[in-house]
């Protein structure tokens with residue numbers, strides 16, 4: 001299983017209605033691109049949905065979008081990145097053609113790694129240099145693979161919530177737990193975790209609520225429990241549409257904020273600082289050949305983040 005700094009080697013791809021291992025030919029890092037030797041790749045709900053066909057992907061698509069690894073090769077014109085450097089990747093790959101790209105304010109319709117483009121369940125991955133997230137040298141590469149979920153959670157911190165307010169994260173499992181850890185690390189000391197089934201009326205109402213597993217019933221319950229001018233942060237990505245009582249939102253003058261990603265650099269720094277102890281949230285790493293067991297375990301529950309370990 002050697003790939004010598006070229007994209008390819010063994011990958012986990014979806015083809016013919018199922019996922020399976022494939023051997024891919026090599027592709028060198030082109031101008032402006034970087035080849036990353038993947039050490040660990042996290043398994044996310046998105047990957048399970050793509051593997052199961054709930055989320056449509058092109059035939060032969062390599063799945064996976066959370067990774068930690070080292071730079072194996074840099075293409076022409078790439079500055080500030082060196083072979084051997086420890087990195088993670090921002091899975092939103094800029095299209096290079098839209099208004100946002102032209103204005104350098106961030107792509108308006110990025111293509112997502114492992115969904116729109118071949119992803120991280122691979123020995124070596126070639127991505128545009130702009131997607132590379134440098135992580136502090138010496139950071140555990142499993143933590144480097146966890147930068148993406150932490151960056152996704154930092155979007156909550158960047159949603160303009162009142163730091164001294166009373167708030168809840170509504171959900172079960174590691175995404176809700178991570179959201180609470182990150183909020184506490186940023187001084188939101190009156191935030192707590194609530195099981196959706198146990199959401200009760202609080203005196204004075206909630207200043208903010210973050211949904212970590214959206215359903216119509218949960219959104220209704222949260223809207224009812226927020227105080228006037230409170231904030232609802234929508235965080236989980238349900239596949240279907242979820243109704244919201246806009247009349248209640250207007251009557252209470254609620255703020256509804258979508259939270260997708262915060263800063264990847266801040267996420268890497270937060271993990272390196274030790275200010276959040278995410279280790280209880282990190283689960284087993286299996287070799288890629290055990291993909292069936294790994295996906296079955298990921299499907300069974302969202303207790304801990306599972307990984308593929310690409311080497312050894």
Ligand SMILES: [Zn+2]
Pocket residue numbers: 044045046065066148149
């Ligand atoms: Zn993810």
Ligand SMILES: [Zn+2]
Pocket residue numbers: 094095096097098099100101106107108109110
């Ligand atoms: Zn763009």
